[in-house]
Amino acid sequence: MSGLTMARLRQMASAASGRQRRLTIVSGPDGRRWAAWPYGAIELTDQHHGWLDRPLDGCYRMRTDGLARLECELSFGPALVQSEMLPILTATNRTAVVPTRWFYEDGLVVRRLLERSDGQHVVVDADMWRAWNVPVGGPVWQLGSRHGALVWASTATAPGVALLLPVRAEVVPVPPEVAEGVT
Structure with a gap:
């Protein structure tokens, strides 16, 4: 921080x-x-x-x-x-999350695609992600499902120092290489 x-x-x-x-x-x-x-x-x-x-x-x-x-x-x-x-x-039902290199435009909103350690994806508002992730840095975890809050903490069980609510999209896009079957 x-x-x-x-x-x-x-x-x-x-x-x-x-x-x-x-x-x-x-x-x-x-x-x-x-x-x-x-x-x-x-x-x-x-x-x-x-x-x-x-x-x-x-x-x-x-x-x-x-x-x-x-x-x-x-x-x-x-x-x-x-x-x-x-x-x-302080919740500990966390899944590790990392940003991908992909951004998606949804009307006037740009969203950042994140990947969970279980292979699921979640999207967040790109401006909000940047505003939170830059000053906090470090490991990011998501609580529960892909609709859960993001928490920045040093470990999966350490108390969080920041949280951000993700965008709850009905359909979460997948990275183009996954959509096209590229490995």
């Missing part, structure tokens, strides 16, 4: 919430601090939290001069992150 900078955090906020750069700051039950969006979350180290002037739990907009407090949306706030998202980071 050494790649998380303020610029990367802004990029994550932009990818998840557009020009408003909204984020929710939350304390986990173990005292770890998190930045979260409806699409995912990332742990904030003490240094990262300090960069943000140590905000209290709540909803914010990232500005160039710091955070501006916002009223939380009814459907997403610190309580939901604590009860629904953070427990996902």
Whole structure:
């Protein structure tokens, strides 16, 4: 997670919430601090939290001069992150995931194809994948089926430091070499 900078955090906020750069700051039950969006979350180290002037739990907009407090949306706030998202980071029914070199255009959205260690494929929004994977790096795991959340953790059983919800596509494309029978 050494790649998380303020610029990367802004990029994550932009990818998840557009020009408003909204984020929710939350304390986990173990005292770890998190930045979260409806699409995912990332742990904030003490240094990262300090960069943000140590905000209290709540909803914010990232500005160039710091955070501006916002009223939380009814459907997403610190309580939901604590009860629904953070427990996902400790789940251990994980399958290793690696990115392939393939991208797919779906209308105006570009999606990245990932391959699971069980041979299944999953697609994620390419901008979201880049925003999360670059600052976090390291092994990526998917919880349960190909519709489960992606979790970055050092091992299959270690607590996660970031999570991202994948795109739930009805049909997941396969790499062209598999589709054409090339080995």
